[in-house]
Amino acid sequence: MVVVMDGRAPAEQVQAVISRLEECGFKAHPIHGVRRIVIGAVGDRRAISSLGLETMPGVERVVPIMKPYKLVSREAREENTVVRVGNAAIGGDGLAVCAGPCAVESREQLLEAARMVSGAGAVMLRGGAFKPRTSPYSFQGLEEEGLRLLAEAARETGLATVTEVVDEYSLNLAVQYVDVLQIGARNMQNFRLLQMVGRSGKPVLLKRGLSATVEEWLMAAEYIMSEGNGQIILCERGIRTFEQSTRNTLDLSAVPLVKSLSHLPVIVDPSHATGDRKLVGPMARAAVAAGADGLLIEVHPDPGKALCDGPQSLTPAQFAALMEELRAVAAAVGRAA
Known part of the structure; x- marks a missing residue:
């Protein structure tokens, strides 16, 4: 359920409601909106009627939430959540583009990519x-050296950085170097890892699983938010179907659907969705038109020599041209880019 507080309720009244909830075994999560404070409460639904919350000072109304995901739902927060990372804002009026190589391969490769995508208008690397x-037997990454290079690129360009964590070891290293922790599709239902990134204090980019339903995706976000971390960016990256002409099937209908169900920002990864650089541009434009708050695009200085996912990576020139096209689409749907 959510407890909607009166917009003029002082902090003492808010704390009294939180204390009452916790006394009765509920886990309380205050959500601060523009006009009022909402308290998300997770616990035994049967106990709601006996709490007497409606009679407490400062309480405007109590709203039961029927969906299995509570804190990430629109019922818990009417306003859109905006995740702010450095100079980037994901979920606001603007379009936030995160770009760079699939894998950090070398200092020269990463710095060149960072300079190029920054110059073209990306706000995250x-x-x-x-x-x-x-x-x-495939390239497994540079691990901590790759993280150091991401931090160096961030210092030089001012871009916020995003990298994937796959276990507790990588998480403990990544929090020291990067701005946003990515949970990949394979780990969307690694619930222990979700809880750990929820406790990390860092923003989290949560990709949809290979065969995950929208509800399962939002329940994964609920794991993170239940640990007190509301800085979550949802990423649609295509799901596995019987179609084999593309790497995955990009479910663009999920973008407006999830935005109607949840207050969290939604971005789209057309690179992993299609697996083909010829399709990245059209799907990126379509994602913006569908209401995506941002894009996650693979860009490599020389895709032909990439150690990972070269066929779906754009060249810097292709990315710069796409950014110009995206500005036009964004303007047509009332967004800045």
């Missing part, structure tokens, strides 16, 4: 230091 690969 992506780069994998730990690479979960299908084959154990």
Whole structure:
């Protein structure tokens, strides 16, 4: 349930409601909106009627939430959540683009990519230091050296940095170097890892699982938010279907659907969704038109020599041209880019 406090309720009244909830075994999560404070409460639904919350000073109303995901739902927070990372704002009026190579391969490769994407208008730099690969013989990433290079690129360009964490070891290293922790599709239902990134205090980019339903995706976000971390960016990256012409099937209908169900920002990864650089531009434009708050795009200085996902990576020139096209689409749907 959510307890909606009166907009003029002082801090003492808010704390009294939180204390009452906790006394009765509920886990309380204050959510500060523009006009009022809402307290999300997770616990035994049967006990709601006996709490007497409606009669407490400062309480405007109590709203039961029927969906299995509570804190990430629109019922818990009507306003859009805006995740702010450095100079980037994901979920606001603007379009936030995160770009860079699939994997950090070398200092020269990453710095060149960072300079190029920054110059074209990206606000975040992506780069994998730990690479979960299908084959154990594929490039697995530079690990801590890759994280150091991401931090160096951030210092030079001012870009916020995003990298994937795959376990407790990589998480403990990544929090020391990068701005946003990415949970990849393979780990969307690694519930222990979700809880750990929830406790990290860092913003989290949560990719949809390979075959996950929208509800399962939002429940994964609920794991993170239940640990007190509301800085969550949802990323649609395509799901696995019987179609084999593309790497995955990009579910763009999920963008407006999830935005109607949840207050969290939603971005789209057209690179992993299609696996083909020829399709990245059209799907990126379509994602913006569908209401995506941002994009996650792979860009490599020389895709032909990439150690990971070269066929779906744009060249810097292609990315710069796409950014110009995205500005036009964003303007047409009332967004800045």
